[in-house]
Amino acid sequence: MDRLSLFSLSLLLLIPSLCFADEKLSSSAVDSNDSDDLLIRQVVSDGGDDHLLNADHHFSLFKRKYAKSYATQEEHDHRFSVFKANLRRSKAHQLLDPSAVHGVTKFSDLTPAEFRRNYLGLKQRRLKLPADAHKAPILPTNDLPADFDWRDHGAVTGVKDQGSCGSCWSFSAAGALEGAHFLSTGELVSLSEQQLVDCDHECDPEEYGACDSGCSGGLMTTAFEYTLKAGGLEKEEDYPYTGRDRGPCKFDKSKIAASVSNFSVISVDEDQVAANLIKNGPLAVGINAAYMQTYIGGVSCPYICSKHLDHGVLLVGYGSAAFAPIRLKKKPYWIVKNSWGANWGENGYYYICRGPKSHNVCGVDSMVSTVAAIHTTK
Ligand SMILES: *[C@@H]1O[C@H](CO)[C@@H](O)[C@H](O)[C@H]1NC(C)=O
Numbered sequence: 001m002d003r004l005s006l007f008s009l010s011l012l013l014l015i016p017s018l019c020f021a022d023e024k025l026s027s028s029a030v031d032s033n034d035s036d037d038l039l040i041r042q043v044v045s046d047g048g049d050d051h052l053l054n055a056d057h058h059f060s061l062f063k064r065k066y067a068k069s070y071a072t073q074e075e076h077d078h079r080f081s082v083f084k085a086n087l088r089r090s091k092a093h094q095l096l097d098p099s100a101v102h103g104v105t106k107f108s109d110l111t112p113a114e115f116r117r118n119y120l121g122l123k124q125r126r127l128k129l130p131a132d133a134h135k136a137p138i139l140p141t142n143d144l145p146a147d148f149d150w151r152d153h154g155a156v157t158g159v160k161d162q163g164s165c166g167s168c169w170s171f172s173a174a175g176a177l178e179g180a181h182f183l184s185t186g187e188l189v190s191l192s193e194q195q196l197v198d199c200d201h202e203c204d205p206e207e208y209g210a211c212d213s214g215c216s217g218g219l220m221t222t223a224f225e226y227t228l229k230a231g232g233l234e235k236e237e238d239y240p241y242t243g244r245d246r247g248p249c250k251f252d253k254s255k256i257a258a259s260v261s262n263f264s265v266i267s268v269d270e271d272q273v274a275a276n277l278i279k280n281g282p283l284a285v286g287i288n289a290a291y292m293q294t295y296i297g298g299v300s301c302p303y304i305c306s307k308h309l310d311h312g313v314l315l316v317g318y319g320s321a322a323f324a325p326i327r328l329k330k331k332p333y334w335i336v337k338n339s340w341g342a343n344w345g346e347n348g349y350y351y352i353c354r355g356p357k358s359h360n361v362c363g364v365d366s367m368v369s370t371v372a373a374i375h376t377t378k
Pocket residue numbers: 031032033034
């Protein structure tokens with residue numbers, strides 16, 4: 001066993017409080033007392049290819065844990081081979097991203113292509129912005145707090161689940177408006193993604209055919225443009241999520257719960273991102289999700305991750321120091337709310353490193369937008 005594997009093994013077995021300075025970080029990754037989970041996680045950290053010998057066992061645990069059943073034996077065998085390939089990928093990710101924990105997740109029976117098609121959904125476009133987009137003014141950054149988390153201030157709703165639908169963009173946009181609405185009214189209201197999925201067909205002004213299109217993807221800035229023109233979003237409970245995009249638009253103007261005043265894009269600069277986060281609330285961001293299919297917890301800080309953005313998420317805060325045992329130093333990180341349910345990642349959250357040395361890893365600072373809500377009183 002080499003040094004790296006030893007360290008990553010110890011990451012799994014150490015007392016949780018040793019691993020991370022922040023309580024929130026340590027929660028699901030390491031302190032579960034579920035022995036199945038422990039077995040599953042060790043899979044990627046033992047040396048050599050031994051883990052594949054146990055693939056049968058791990059696949060059984062996986063099927064039980066996530067209540068998976070397959071229609072035919074043929075389908076079952078196919079999923080098992082995909083699962084084995086994902087065990088190898090998790091192991092590769094663990095080596096490339098040692099400060100996070102990678103292993104079996106609820107997506108372990110999906111090929112990378114199936115995963116991209118069904119669980120991401122950020123449309124890559126030439127970045128021509130909607131007509132009403134502003135450029136966010138440059139804010140002072142000298143007095144930024146070392147740690148900040150909008151969850152501590154009541155601006156973030158619970159983790160949602162986009163299901164098998166490439167609608168991440170709608171969750172990112174609705175989450176940003178939920179935060180902005182909270183800042184302007186003091187009320188936290190869960191907003192409707194399904195309204196965006198069904199009704200928002202807003203298009204890129206320059207690129208023909210590049211439009212928000214339900215489960216086939218979209219973009220947060222065009223979702224803000226739609227919301228501005230439509231008048232606002234309904235509540236989640238009034239227009240609930242189905243994760244399907246074949247239905248008609250059922251938007252009812254009389255039920256608008258939050259409205260956009262204006263929206264802006266933030267320059268690619270992590271201090272500006274932090275300053276805007278604190279001033280304006282949670283931010284809609286694009287990210288490269290390459291390491292997220294196998295992510296279990298910790299701070300993701302891969303050695304290699306391109307800036308090809310394919311997923312929309314919500315930036316809700318940042319921390320100054322999560323202790324990364326492998327690198328033997330503390331790493332600053334962003335706190336990212338995802339939309340894959342609370343049974344993924346760190347209770348539904350993803351932590352990705354920030355700081356000048358992390359060089360905008362996975363493009364996390366590249367496509368950041370902020371929205372302001374109209375102050376309404378009822
Ligand atoms: C640990 O197990 C106990 C008893 O089965 C359970 O009540 C508790 O919620 C578990 N804790 C965690 C962190 O899973």
